[in-house]
Amino acid sequence: MAIRQPVVSVLGHVDHGKTKLLDRIRGTAVGDREAGAITQHIGATEVPIGRIYEMCGSIIGSKKFTVPGLLFIDTPGHQAFTSLRARGGSLADLAVLVIDIREGLMPQTIESIHILRQYKTPFVIALNKVDTIEGWNSTADRPFVLSEKDQQAHTKEVFEQHMYEIISQLSSNGVFADRYDRIDDFTKAVALIPISAKTGEGVPDLMLMLIGLAQRFLETRLTKEEGPGKGTVLEVKEVKGLGQTLDMILYSGTLKTGATVAIGTRGAPLVTRIKAILKPKPLDEIRDPRDRFDNVKELHAAAGVKIAVQDATGVIAGAPIRVVKNAKDPSIQEITEETSIKIETEEKGITIKADAIGSLEALAYEAKAAGIPIRKYGIGEITRRDVLESSYGNDTHHVILGFNVSTSKDAEAEIATHSIKVMTNNIVYALIDDYKLWLDESTRQNESDKRVEFAFPAKITILPDHIFRVNKPAVVGVRVLAGRIRVGENLIDREGKDCGTIKSVRDDDGNVLKEGVQGDEVSVAIEGVTVGRQINENDVLYVDMIESGYKEVQKVELTDDEKLALSDTVAIKRRTEPFWGM
Template sequence: MIRQPIITVMGHVDHGKTTLLDKIRSSAIASKEAGRITQHIGASEVPLSVINEICKDIPNFSSSNMKIPGLLFIDTPGHEAFTNLRRRGGSIADMAIVVVDITQGFQPQTIEAINILKEYKTPFVVAANKIDLLTGWMSNKTRSFQVSYGKQSKTVQDLLDNKLYELVGRFGELGFNSELYSRVSNFQNELAIVPVSAKTGEGIAELLMVVSGLSQRFLELKLNIEVNGPAKGSILEKKEIKGLGTTLDVIIYDGTLHINDQIAFADSNNEVNTTKVKALLKPKPMHEIGASASKFYYVDSVSAASGIKISAVGIEDAMPGSPIIAVTGNDDYKNIIKSEMADIFKTDNAGIILKADSIGSLEAISKLMSSENFRISKKGIGNVNKRDIMDAFSMYGTDPLYAVIIAFNVSIDNDAEEEAKTSGVKIISENVIYKLIDSYKEFVNLRTTAKKKEAEDRITFPSKIEVIAGDCFRVSHPAIFGIKVETGRIKPGFIMINDSGIVVGKIKGIQNEKQPLQEAKRGDEIAMSMDEPTYGRQIQDNQILYTRVTKEMQFLLQNEFSYLLNDDDKKTLEEIIRIMNKNSTNR
């Protein structure tokens, strides 16, 4: 049997995700003559007959070759729903709709959604929402963008085209080829952008047409299911319902689940639990789902793809995002679930600590952190506690950049907060993944820059200077004379040697136009003072002097700090090493 594809809706806050889902539902309900929408737990099913009715206004639309029975839209929009709908290797969501406010363009959560979809290799289309807010747009009583667009003035059409090409440009910056859906020549290589108004319904027809068409064309094999096989699903949410207690909202993507089936899932301690299904509940037709048992009706079984509420004993610790499977006699269910969970909780020997609100969030952040080459030493679900602080503190010895806790959508215990202040552990807490990753990047950059600055402050750079002839201001105590920096950089405190490797003295100060300097670089002509030498004896006109670079510093400059040297600096270092080795041999 071919099941309906599972579609999630993602995008930035206030860009119209929920309004779009509501409009799709209301459009389907209005098409009563073609069939009613079916409401699931956490999902709404729009049958193919309803899609046909909604799309009838689109010129040349035909669904004669469609084999999918309809579309199953996840009612909970956002990355949380997408990432919690997981199975090994990716998401059970077959496709996503990324909603972008055409008047505002890309926002932080837009990029977050796109990055998550990219990591999970999930196909998506773009709903360019709020076309009704474009200056001069005249809304029409049609669900077809194509029909409404044809009735707009040339000025409005041009404005829309400009906005669309701004989106095309932004997608290009992220490495995607995109185009208005009607201009796409290859849907495998180009993102389809569908202009819509979630408020008026214009464009809903084309959006459903594109999503169902792409599902039919590219996902048909993936949508094949074994209806009579054991159920496989994913926990979307855990809820308290009056009259039922703790319940699980589950999306079933394969097989059939029955009352009294034994089910297995992972708990908050990453242990595998089993229980017997006491009840399967669906919302009453077109009823607003509330927190009361009276809002639901009981069913004996449910087949993929569908959303269902499960009532059972011992599910209080079930983790959102956990796989859930019906246990049969021959199943090694513990190893199946543990194997899948092992991928999520896999860690590095050294790295930051990650705490998140669900398995799905944990996995999504782990994928994005890995793509940035950041390492994670510990992962967990729930609040940041004192033990997490101690574990992060232990990373100081390995790398101070790892003494960090990344906290997504979770609280920080009071004693943990106090411990972090005294130990110096950095806690980065956000409820937007995009900001979380960026905040850690910023932290790393700031710390790395500070570390480089600290390194530069204690490094003796390989430098060569020339004494400017006839430019002596004082002969001795201290000798003050003019020099030109030929290569490298010099600072007060550097010890200078001559071309025989003999120490001439230590730089007491450097100045330009009687103003003290902290540093002089290649090409600078300045005055330099030294206590030890006498001009005319140890210091001569046109003499070449070098910074003395110790054996330890030579090793550091050739290895850890080699990135600080350019080609000329490296040649000067080789020259200094030869001079110092020659002087050592002569002794």
């Protein structure tokens, strides 16, 4: 049975060489019009198997493949990856994770690893910029396994050091990888292919690995399905002379001019008709910039193509597109299910927004993994309504996380009024980390505020030989055994008897302190007691608490010593009031 080309996506950190690698792949056959030349699609680059045989001739031997080639999505990066979906998963059948050999794993590298795991997409690693290794002798477009043999011993040693440092970093992030020519079982290790997107070194090895993995592990997935076309929208564009057009990847079946299609939108699926199917002309055939396309009647998967449609209202990037018989076709229900956002919400939680369905689900996935409750979600910019609806509940839920989205002007005007925390980022896990940091700081601040508002559990002992004044007020030296003491707090002894009110707290030099904390030895002035009567040396005293304050304190994180002091205080209070604090 015939199989189609696998769709390949390229991911990695900014400036690590994603775009340059795609440019190199496209550029290997510029001006080459013979059969097997690379074909430029809309939003994708097709590398046919014949061209791969030519590129890999010196390392491929007599090996032959049934996979007809590779179709690279032209838009690199994890944002494109998450927004382009098919069959409920990623549009990509395979992925290339590009890592700069000098810089190693960076934030977007780790983000990409998270996303590839989430979508269960098989991937290889392109270890880029080997040409920057000190002393590296470059030969354009040469396979790495041959290029490495020409390097000096010291250069090889430096290369190996860099490579194994990155292998170690990958291992720390749960990815077991090794150089591709040192792997015996590709089900147990991720292939790492050293390349230079600048010189083309290692690119043949990369192509061979991708085609080999597709042949061995993806044959069932890649089996060509005859029948109605299925695809994914890359972009919605208005084109002069054509009207509304959709750039799309056709990954299954056949597309024909005049066919009725159903397309996913933010609402119900849109049913419309294809007016034209357009493929880009080869670069050397373009004579007039306004005449860039060939009009084709029929197209088979897999391919990148532009279609002109009668209506594209509400269509978004990543939306599924299906050829249907009519407006009652069962495929329309499939689209409804595929575009329905499957995110668990809770009665109390934060708001999340993202630029596309896939990226929204990626953000929700990471939020759930981090234990962050979600109350509301949506696609598109952060609006005034989002801000107003986020103002309900407790302060830690007055938060909006935005992935790759902006904030509307009327929303910005409401943010300060309603004390809403808005965080945006184009890295999902960095956004989650930002929220965690903010939550920790906010929690600490809230606890600090409550410690001022309510008497907190505290335990002190009066130091021997530190009686400075007997009464009016009594001034004694104390050690704070747990918690903290402040001016205005009342003290009790182990029997629950009143032991006065703290009027001042000072250090050894007589400086007035805001508070005395656990471990401090300070002098305190206590109004309402006389040393030798109500208090004595070595006495253990507790900060008195009111019942409402006790209930608030239970909501705050306490140290182990504070918990013991609180337990003692509760036991003391319940001697006279058995149901105190219940």
